Every structure is written in structure tokens, then in C-alpha cells.
Amino acid sequence: MLTAVLAGVVVGPSPAIADTSRGIEIPSFYTPPATLPAANGALIRSEPLPLALSLPGIDGTLPGTATRIMYRTTDTGGQAVAVTGAYLEPSAAWRGPGPRPLVVLAPGTMGQGDQCSTSLALQYGLIFGVGDQTTVSIGYEVLAIYQLLAKGLAVVQTDYLGLGTTDRLHTYVNRVDEGHAVLDAARAAKALPGTSLTAASGVGLYGYSQGGGAVASAAELQSSYAPDVRLTATYSGAPPADLAAVTAAIDGTELVGALGWSVNGFRQTDPSLSTLVDKYLSDAGKATLTDLSTMCVGDAIFGYALQRTTSWTKNGKSLADIIKAEPQLKAFVDEQTIGNRKPAGVVRVATGLFDNLVPHAQARTMAADWCKLGGDVVYAPVTVPWLVDPLLNHFGPLLADQATAVDWLYQRLAGKPADSNCAILPLLP
Numbered sequence: 001m002l003t004a005v006l007a008g009v010v011v012g013p014s015p016a017i018a019d020t021s022r023g024i025e026i027p028s029f030y031t032p033p034a035t036l037p038a039a040n041g042a043l044i045r046s047e048p049l050p051l052a053l054s055l056p057g058i059d060g061t062l063p064g065t066a067t068r069i070m071y072r073t074t075d076t077g078g079q080a081v082a083v084t085g086a087y088l089e090p091s092a093a094w095r096g097p098g099p100r101p102l103v104v105l106a107p108g109t110m111g112q113g114d115q116c117s118t119s120l121a122l123q124y125g126l127i128f129g130v131g132d133q134t135t136v137s138i139g140y141e142v143l144a145i146y147q148l149l150a151k152g153l154a155v156v157q158t159d160y161l162g163l164g165t166t167d168r169l170h171t172y173v174n175r176v177d178e179g180h181a182v183l184d185a186a187r188a189a190k191a192l193p194g195t196s197l198t199a200a201s202g203v204g205l206y207g208y209s210q211g212g213g214a215v216a217s218a219a220e221l222q223s224s225y226a227p228d229v230r231l232t233a234t235y236s237g238a239p240p241a242d243l244a245a246v247t248a249a250i251d252g253t254e255l256v257g258a259l260g261w262s263v264n265g266f267r268q269t270d271p272s273l274s275t276l277v278d279k280y281l282s283d284a285g286k287a288t289l290t291d292l293s294t295m296c297v298g299d300a301i302f303g304y305a306l307q308r309t310t311s312w313t314k315n316g317k318s319l320a321d322i323i324k325a326e327p328q329l330k331a332f333v334d335e336q337t338i339g340n341r342k343p344a345g346v347v348r349v350a351t352g353l354f355d356n357l358v359p360h361a362q363a364r365t366m367a368a369d370w371c372k373l374g375g376d377v378v379y380a381p382v383t384v385p386w387l388v389d390p391l392l393n394h395f396g397p398l399l400a401d402q403a404t405a406v407d408w409l410y411q412r413l414a415g416k417p418a419d420s421n422c423a424i425l426p427l428l429p
Contacts, residue, residue: 019031019114019166021113021114021115021135021294022113022115022129022133022134022135022294022295022299023129023131023132023133023135024113024115024127024129024135026114026115026120026164026166029045029047029068029070029084030070030084030114030117030164030165030166031165031166031167032044032070032081032082032165032166032167033082036072036080036081036082037072039072040072040073040074040180040183040184040187040225040226041071041072041073041183041184041185041186041187041188041191041226042071042072042187042188042191043069043070043071043188043191043192044070044071044072044082045069045070046067046068046069046070046087046192047067047068048065048066048067048068049066049067049068049086049119049122049123050066050123051066051122051123052122052123052124052125052126052139053125053142053146061091063088063090063091063092063146063149063150064088064089064090064091064092064149065088065089065091066086066087066088066089066122067086067087067088067089067192068084068085068086068119068123069084069085069086069087069156069188069189069192070082070083070084070085070165071083071084071085071184071185071187071188071191072184073161073180073181073184074180074184075161075171075176075177075180075269076171076174076176076177076269077269081161081168082165082167083158083159083160083161083165083181083184083185084117084119084159084164084165085118085119085156085157085158085159085185085188086118086119086122086156086157087154087155087156087188087189087192087195088145088149088154088155088156088157089154089195089196090148090149090150090152090153090154090155091149092149092150092151092152093152094152094153094196095152096152096410096413096414096415097414097415098200098201098202098415099196099197099198099200099201100152100153100154100196100197100198100201101153101154101201101202101203101204101232101413102153102154102155102156102186102189102190102197102201102202102203102204103148103153103154103155103156103203103204103205103206103409103413104155104156104157104158104182104183104185104186104189104203104204104205104206104215104218105141105144105145105148105155105156105157105158105206105207105211106157106158106160106178106181106182106205106206106207106210106211106212106214106215106218107141107157107158107159107160107207107210107211108140108141108207108208108209108210108211108212108398109172109209109210109255109258109297110137110163110296110297111137111163111170111261111295111296111297111299111300112163112169112170112172112261112264112265112292112293112294112295113135113137113293113294113295113296113299114163114164114165114166114294115127115129115135115137115296116137116163116295116296116297117159117163117164118139118141118157118158118159118163119157119159119164120137120164121137121138121139121140121141121142122139122142122145122157124139125138125139125142126138126139127296133294134299134302135294135295135296135298135299136296136298136299136302137296137297137298138297138298141157141211143402144206144208144402144406145157147402147403147406148206148406148409148410151406151407151410153204153409153410153413154189154195154196154197154201156185156186156188156189157185158181158182158184158185158214160177160178160181160214161174161177161178161181162265162268168268169264169265169268169293170261170265171265171268171269172210172258172261172262172264172265173210173213173240173243173261173262173265173336174265174266174269174336175213175217175335175336175337175338176217176221177269178210178213178214178217178218179214179217179218179220179221179225180218180221180225181214182205182207182214182215182217182218183218183221183222183225183226183229184226186203186226186229187226187228187229200230201230202230202232202413203229203230203231203232204231204232204233204234204235204409204412204413205218205219205231205233205234205235205236206234206235206405206406206409207235207236207237207239208237208238208398208402209237209238209239209240209358209394209398210240211237212236212237212238212239212240212363213236213239213240213241213338215234215235215236215239216234216236216239216241216338216339216343216347216349216366217338218231218234219231219234219236219343219344219345219347220338220340220341220342220343220344221341222343222344222345223342223344231344231345232345232346232412232413233345233346233347233348233408233409233412233413233418234343234345234346234347234348235347235348235350235405235406235408235409236347236348236349236350237349237350237351237397237398237401237405238350238351238352238355238358238363238394238397238398239338239349239351239358239363239366240358240362241337241338241339241362241363241365241366242337242339242362242365242366243262243333243336243337244320244323244324244330244333244334245359245361245362246358246359246362247259247262247319247320247323247333248318248320249356249357249358249359249390250357250358250390251308251309251318251319251320252306252307252308253305253306253357253390253391254301254305254306254389254390254391255297255300255301255305255357255390255391256300256304256305256306256307256308256309257292257295257297257299257300257301257303257304258300259309259319260288260289260292260293260300260304260312261292261293263277263289263319264289264292264293266329266332266333270332272328273328273329273332276326276328276329277329280313280314280315280317280322281312281313281314282312282313282314284311284312285309285311285312285313285314288304288312289312291303292304338366339365339366339367339369339370340369341373342370342373342374342375343370343375343376343377345376346376346377346378346412346417346418346420347370347375347376347377347378348377348378348380348405348408348409348418349363349364349366349367349370349377349378349379349380350380350381350382350397350401350405351363351364351367351380351381351382351397352381352382352383352384352393352394352396352397353381353382353383353384353429354383354384354385354386354387354393354396355393355394355397356390356393356394357390357391357393357394358394360381364379364381367379367425368425368426371420371422371425375420375422376418376420377420377421377422377425378408378418378419378420378421379421379422379425379428380401381428381429382397382400382401384396384397384400
């Protein structure tokens, strides 16, 4: 097998290797210890993280310096879990009032293999493996991270539960797991020694697609799970708030592999679902889900684009139809719905009008439901040209709105208020 990691120059000794995923070596840092700290957000370990994209500056590297972190969180079942991520200290000065704020970035869909984690992507830029199991992972979240750093905002990104860490599978789009991981990343960043953060540093959340759902969940959970996190504002772009609607929309597109990641994660969270799912899966479907469990986004697109989940089942039913037909599975999926709890702080919900991958309508419904609950919501429909391809209709608004979203979050953390537009939301598309 030939494997390759394309990256910036990494100075220092090679990291100890604990595991491999699709032929890519996973450093031992990502193996959790047998015993975890008692408190959520407690740091477990940290180490310097060399960035693939950085430049020398007068006072240090640009746009900043990075630290790989592992911290404790709690999963849906109430169990202690180790999560990895990265903290980035900006070289740029903070020019707003008060201490430097912190932004927690929740990544968009990276995949389910440990080699797909965002913290590894920050180090290597591009991870590429060729052999029996090809893999491709691209660190696209660097675009948002570096814009935030350039404004003097400290950034911590979470890898989510099981993405990177070698002890479990990533629980893709699990509402509680992701919300907890986001909030505990803020706690971990403030516990990291040697940063410019203080206890009084305000916190903002940033996420698009999977990340948009994760930060939306975190905003809902903050008051009950992490009231100590000083949440000021949240940018939630294209959130998958209604998984039943998203499941029907993604089936048959380039990103159909994400449905396999969802099912894999559901089965890990609730093992009783395995018997139910296996009743429907064909041998080919079972093999597909196993294959997807170690894949990144690029791998899933190359390997499974445009497939339909009807080809994964014995009776030719789609995953969306199975969810409707099985009360236990439907109840689990319904529990993942975001929009039923009032969010903390002000939230900007941005969604592309022509997004038919993570459908516009269900994201708009989340914003409207939050308004009904008394939430402080800024609803932002994003208009970009409609394209035939659903994947482009989903990522077009990300690129078109990203600079606006970053500046909006910066303004909120700098103390400038934002006016809710809940009153006129019914008039907006």
C-alpha cells in the first residue's frame, strides 16, 4: 500500500503512531486515556500544532499559532468522552472593547474516518492516501478560521465526538453530542494556559452545514448544559435542523454517503437500533456502511455519488421511507430536531434560497420556531444563482455569505447590537 500525506513542512520529531485509518497514520495524541477528568471542558492534554498554511511575521507566525487539544465532554447517554480539536491564538491584535473574544468553530462535514478530523487538516492541509483504500481530506475550514483570526478573534475548533479520537465512531449530526462538544471546546480553550483569553472573554459560535447544526444545538443547550459559557452570538449557516427532510433531499446526490454516516452514528448512540436497521439492510448495504465508516467527504463523493439508499436495502425502500415506517427510528430522528428550545444570545440563521441539499425550508422553519419561542434571531436568506447540482446549491451560499457572516459575528463580539427581524420573517422567503 502506498500512502502519502501532503502538507506544509513539519519541524521536529515524527509523532508516535497509535492507529491507522484507510492507511493514514493517526498520531497517538488522538488515543484517549483510560481515565478522564471529572469536569466537562477539562483539558486532557495539549501539544503545539504546526499549521500547513502559515507565514513568518515580526512577532510570530501569521495568522497565529496553534495548539492541538484533547478535552472532556459528555455524550447523549451521559458518558464521559474525550474530544480533540485545536486552539488558534491570533497574531492580530484585538481592537474591540474588553478582553479578546473566543469563537468556537464547528466544522462542516468532514467524514467519519479519524484521518478526516479538522485538527489534522489544519496541520496537513491535504491528506491523501492511495492503496487498497483511497482517501482524500481537504482542510476547507481554514478559509473561515483565518478570516476570524485576521480580525483578532481567538478560535477553537472541535473535531466532534469520535472524529480523530480512536476509541469510537463519529456520531455524525447527533444534536446533543455536537452541542456538548462545541460548548466544552469553549471551556477547554479558556482552561488552556498561555493564551490571551480571560474568564471575561465573550464567546461566539460559527458553523455551516453540519457545523451550522452543531452551533444551533449548542445555542439551545447553553442555558442548561453550560451556563458558565458567556455566549454572545451564533452564526448558524445551512443547519440540518430537520434530519428527516435532509435525508430525503440528500438521497441520490453526491453527498449520499452522509446518510451512511448518520446511520452508523445512530447505531452507536442507540445500539438497539442495530437490529432494526439490519432488518432492512442488504449485504451490499451493510458493506457500504462499513466502507463509509472510515471515509472522508472526498472518498464518499468519489465512491458513492448519486447512489440511492434503495440500493442498500433488501426490499428497495429508501432510508427516508424506512424512517417513516419504523416508530423507534422515527422517534430517534425526531429527537435530533433543532428549533424546539429557545437559543441563548443572538443567532444569525443564514440559508441559501436554492439550497436543495440541506433544504432551505427546514432551516427557515428552525429560525421561525426560535422566533415563536422568543429567541433573538436574525434570519438571513442568501440569494445566489440556482445551479442544477444540489452540492453547488449548498456550497454556493457558504462562499457568498462567509465574509458577511464573519464580520457579523465580529461586530456582535465587539459589543454592537443586532436587531432581530423576527417581526418580518413571515414576509421573507
